[in-house]
Amino acid sequence: MTEEQQASSPGRGDLSTVAIALLKGVVYRDGNERLWAALLELQTHARDYVAVLGLELVVDEAEGYAFVKSRAAHDAEVDGEQAKLPRLVARRPLSFPVSLLLALLRKKLAEWDAGGGDTRLVLAREDIVELVRVFLPASTNEARLVDQIDTHVNKIVELGFLRRMKTTSGPPTFEVRRILKAFVDAQWLLDFDARLASYRAHHLQDSTVSDQQESRDE
Known part of the structure; x- marks a missing residue:
């Protein structure tokens, strides 16, 4: 050489x-x-x-x-003859609540950027709970609802779209990682309202089935 x-x-x-x-x-x-x-x-x-x-x-x-x-x-593929290469980056199926929360966080990030302030969006756990609450089935058990949302938040932290901030006191806070923009793009946001309507219909159906099940149990 x-x-x-x-x-x-x-x-x-x-x-x-x-x-x-x-x-x-x-x-x-x-x-x-x-x-x-x-x-x-x-x-x-x-x-x-x-x-x-x-x-x-x-x-x-x-x-x-x-x-x-x-x-x-x-x-x-090469010339349409070579077999497809094995997938090294696995696709991870996401649950409905996790997909919903990712959508809400992406929309929140877009609104934050439009404000022209700090580039880092940091949310307290209570902020995230309020983002999701309106789209989830009504619950009389507040602690259980928060626990469920915590589970979804932990999954998103694991996926790398949220980063848990280090705090010595006070409620947990999370930074919304900007890489979320690469996975939920602008075109996806244009369809956001339609997707939310689908989400509401999905949970309305779940709530109806749950009510029917409870009625049968009684």
Whole structure:
């Protein structure tokens, strides 16, 4: 290898570190500035590396995050003859309440951005409960309702769309991670009202079935 080639080649250790971090999950600028700098420097090499695995690198420098996703099915075939590559990034089916909460958080983030204030949207648990309450079946057991919403919030934290803030006292607070914008896009938001109507119908049906079940039990 010539000196020129060596100078233009990425460090194996740095590229491996970047690739491994991407395969593990989302890389955030504010989570590890050194890793983020390496990712930006080696972006082209990292993109080529994950492409071999049938993955696509998505980097949003303005928002400060990067992740890999599975390429479209037709990109994973060669001349229509090669079998599709195994999926490395698994699709995770989401429950109805989790999907609803993600939609509400995405809408809240859009409203927050329109206000032109701080880029970080931080919500207390009570704020999240109030976001969801109106769309869930009425419950006379407040503690049970909050526990259910806590379960959904924990799932969204696990998915990486919410980050639990460190607090020494007071109620739990969560930062809405901006990567949510990459998974719930503007077109999706345009259909938001129609989706909410579907959500209401879904729960109305569930409530009717539940009432009928209770009547039979009595």
